[in-house]
Amino acid sequence: MAKVKTKKMVKTIPEWCKACGICVAFCPVKILKLENDKIVVTDQEKCTNCMLCEMRCPDYAIYLEEQE
Amino acid sequence: MSQGSQLIQDNFRDNRLPHIWCPGCGHGIITRAIAQAIDNLNLDKDKVCVVSGIGCSSRATGYLNFNTLHTTHGRALAFATGIKLARPELKVIVITGDGDATAIGGNHLIHSARRNIDITTVLFNNKIYGMTGGQSSPATPYHEKGTTSPYGTIDPDFDICKLAIGAGATYVARSTAYHVPQLTKHIQKAIAHKGFSLVEAISGCPTYYGRKNKKGDAVDLMHFYKDYALDVKMAEKVDPEKREGKFLIGEFANEERAEYVDEYMKIVERLRQEGSQDE
Ligand SMILES: Cc1ncc(C[n+]2csc(CCOP(=O)(O)OP(=O)(O)O)c2C)c(N)n1
Ligand code: SF4
Ligand code: SF4
Numbered sequence A: 001m002a003k004v005k006t007k008k009m010v011k012t013i014p015e016w017c018k019a020c021g022i023c024v025a026f027c028p029v030k031i032l033k034l035e036n037d038k039i040v041v042t043d044q045e046k047c048t049n050c051m052l053c054e055m056r057c058p059d060y061a062i063y064l065e066e067q068e
Numbered sequence B: 001m002s003q004g005s006q007l008i009q010d011n012f013r014d015n016r017l018p019h020i021w022c023p024g025c026g027h028g029i030i031t032r033a034i035a036q037a038i039d040n041l042n043l044d045k046d047k048v049c050v051v052s053g054i055g056c057s058s059r060a061t062g063y064l065n066f067n068t069l070h071t072t073h074g075r076a077l078a079f080a081t082g083i084k085l086a087r088p089e090l091k092v093i094v095i096t097g098d099g100d101a102t103a104i105g106g107n108h109l110i111h112s113a114r115r116n117i118d119i120t121t122v123l124f125n126n127k128i129y130g131m132t133g134g135q136s137s138p139a140t141p142y143h144e145k146g147t148t149s150p151y152g153t154i155d156p157d158f159d160i161c162k163l164a165i166g167a168g169a170t171y172v173a174r175s176t177a178y179h180v181p182q183l184t185k186h187i188q189k190a191i192a193h194k195g196f197s198l199v200e201a202i203s204g205c206p207t208y209y210g211r212k213n214k215k216g217d218a219v220d221l222m223h224f225y226k227d228y229a230l231d232v233k234m235a236e237k238v239d240p241e242k243r244e245g246k247f248l249i250g251e252f253a254n255e256e257r258a259e260y261v262d263e264y265m266k267i268v269e270r271l272r273q274e275g276s277q278d279e
């Protein structure tokens, strides 16, 4: 059976990111990292759409968005 | 151009973002949870009024896109009481800090609870006066440090939830900036509850509380809440040694009691009728 594709994409707003590291530390599949103090998604494919990054980002700089 | 998730665009003054709070400050997480709770309840935005006092926490009203009132230190509940009595149809939500609500505003807190007025208070407890540079508050844990207690405070801290229950609040819960789904659920229930509700939201202040107490950065504080919070329902089941050093989260009170505005309106109605009989 084909792998169920995740429905939402992880979006970032680097200008709002303050590099606190919270989303990076608690992403269950470890696909977030900081590069030059800004948030970067390393592997969209692995995202489980758990929403934890969006819920815990103090700066609203990372969130999930439905794909067209 | 509008930026951010749909939730942010719908409920925040996104032209005011990014906000002023420090990197990793828990206040941003809790503010988003409040917006999520309001959104989940599908409330008419014009019927929501958010009132705050003074402090880093109280700045949240500047970012939330509802009717908002940023008042004076400790007095948010007094302003909120006036609003609720004048416009009982509004959902009145107070955002306050541990200093704002339990030091200078302590009397307003206990008497609002005693009256059981239909106001929801979300108390951002970072266990310190963040805005003014890290003085200890009535919620600074016993023997922990602030600029006013460099050797550790000898003032025992309040258990804010017990204080609220003792004073008469009818919905009381505690959660943390780590436990966002639970926190959101408690805020949602508190807003839906009729009577005085208080949600204590433990917030991380890495800049002062974290630094003064050598508790590390924002991530370390989140780890602390993850590892040391114990759900009140679990607490009854686990061995006493597993409760050592832990703090309780969850729902502590949820009951019904006569509500203040209702009682006030009953008197107004009675006097009106007596007045019309006299004519
Ligand atoms: C009448 C008055 N007294 C003192 C102050 C100074 N002051 C501003 S914020 C604050 C403490 C805020 O602490 P808290 O409510 O815990 O909010 P936090 O900044 O920690 O979120 C104090 C003492 C003031 N603004 N007004
Ligand atoms: S939604 Fe979950 S899995 Fe996806 S990036 Fe965010 S935290 Fe990681
Ligand atoms: S939680 Fe938000 S502010 Fe912190 S590192 Fe992640 S995206 Fe940046």
Ligand code: SF4
Residues within 6 Å of the ligand: B020, B021, B022, B024, B025, B026, B027, B056, B057, B126, B130, B131, B204, B205, B206, B207, B208, B209
């Ligand atoms: S001083 Fe503390 S409470 Fe205030 S914004 Fe900074 S981290 Fe948050």
Ligand SMILES: [Mg+2]
Residues within 6 Å of the ligand: B055, B097, B098, B099, B124, B125, B126, B127, B128, B129, B130, B137
């Ligand atoms: Mg505080």
